[in-house]
Amino acid sequence: MINLAGELNGVKSVAIAGHIRPDGDAVGACLGLYHYLKKNYPEIETTVYLEPIPAAFQMLAGVSQICHDFEQEKTYDVFFGLDCSDIKRLGRAAGYCTGAAKTICIDHHISNGGFAQINYIVPEASSTSELVFGILDEEKLPYESAEALYMGIVHDTGVFRHSCTSPETMEIAAKLMRKGINCSKIINHTFYEKTYHQNQILGRALLESILVMDKKVIFSAVRQKDMEFYGVEPSDLDGIVQVLMSTAGVEVAIFIYETAPREYKVSLRSKECVDVSVVAGYFGGGGHVRAAGCAMQGSIYDVVNNITLHIEQQLQKVENLD
Ligand code: AMP
Ligand code: MN
Ligand code: MN
Secondary structure, three states: OHHHHOOOOOOOOEEEEEEEOOOOHHHHHHHHHHHHHHHOOOOOEEHHHHHOOOOHHHHOOOOOEEEEOOOOOOOEEEEEEEEOOHHHHHHHHHHHHHOOOOEEEOOOOOOOOOOOOOOOOEEEEHHHHHHHHHHHHHOOOHHHHHHHHHHHHHHHHOOOOOOOHHHHHHHHHHHOOOOOOHHHHHHHHHOOOHHHHHHHHHHHHHHOOEEOOOOOEEEEEEEEEHHHHHOOOOHHHEEEHHHOOOOOOOOOEEEEEEEEEEEEEEEEEEEEEEEEEHHHHOOEEOOOOEEEEEEEEEEEHHHHHHHHHHHHHHHHHHHHHH
C-alpha cells in the first residue's frame, strides 16, 4: 500500500499517465487521482498525460485538462504510471517517467514486472481505479474523483460481471455511489451506448465470426478497409470481443483488427480455463488471466493459427487433468 501523504511531502510537481489507447480504467484512475490531488494538494502542479480518449468519456469532469502534447521538456518530482504493465505501454509519456525524481506504478496486470521505484501491483484487484481508491482518504474524495473511479471499475469489471469483481469491489462502488454520483448515467453513457456506426461494425464482426476448435473458440477480424467503410476508429471497436465472448459454449474469444498492412491488434478473452495472459505474453503482449492483448504480424490466417495453437495446448492440459 502507498502512503500518499508521505510520498507527496515537499513535492512541487506531479505527472500522472496511463497506458496507450486509454480505456475506461486508465482514464478513470488517472482522472480520479488528478481531481483528488487538485482538491487536496492545490499547491502541487499536477498534469495528466494521456493519448486522446474515446468520445464517450468526455462527460467526465477534467477531460479538457488532460494533456495530449508529449513534446514538453519538463521533469517532475513524482510520476504516477497507472493501469500500465510496462514502461513501453506508457507510449510517449515514458519520458516523464524516466525523467522523474520519484516514480510510482499502480496497476493490476499480472504481467507487470514493476518498472517504477515504488510498485503497487495487485493482480487480484478488479481495476487500477479500485487500487487508486484504496490509497485515497474517502473523506477527502471529491465528487469528480468518485465519478472517474466508478467509471474505471465499471469498465474493467464489465459492469460488475467479470470474475475479477470481488466483495471489496462492490464495497468500494457503494462508497463511490454515496458521493451522489449518477451511476446509471455513467454505466449507460460510457459503457453500453454505442454510435450507429459502432453498432454496424459490431454487426459485421458478428456476422463474419467463425467458430473453431470444436466450437470452443470464436474468432473475428476487422480489416482497415472495413473501418474506413464504416467510418470508425480503433477505439470504436472496444467491446466487440466481449460480445463474441457471450456466445454459449465458447471458452475463448479472439478479436483482431488491422493496424497497418499485415499488422494486427489482438484481443483475447476467456471464460474459465485458459490463461490468455500467457498466450498474449508469448507474442510479446500481456494482460490478465481472462483478458489480454498483443500485437501480431502476418496474414489473418497466420494470426489465428498461431494463437489457436497456444490455446489448444492449454485446453489439452485441462483435458488431461479431467
Ligand atoms: P484489450 O483486449 O486491448 O482490451 O486488452 C485486454 C487487457 O490486456 C487490458 O488489460 C490491456 O491493458 C492488456 N493488453 C492489451 N494489449 C496489450 C499489450 N500489447 N501488452 C500488454 N498488455 C496488453
Ligand atoms: Mn486498461
Ligand atoms: Mn485496468
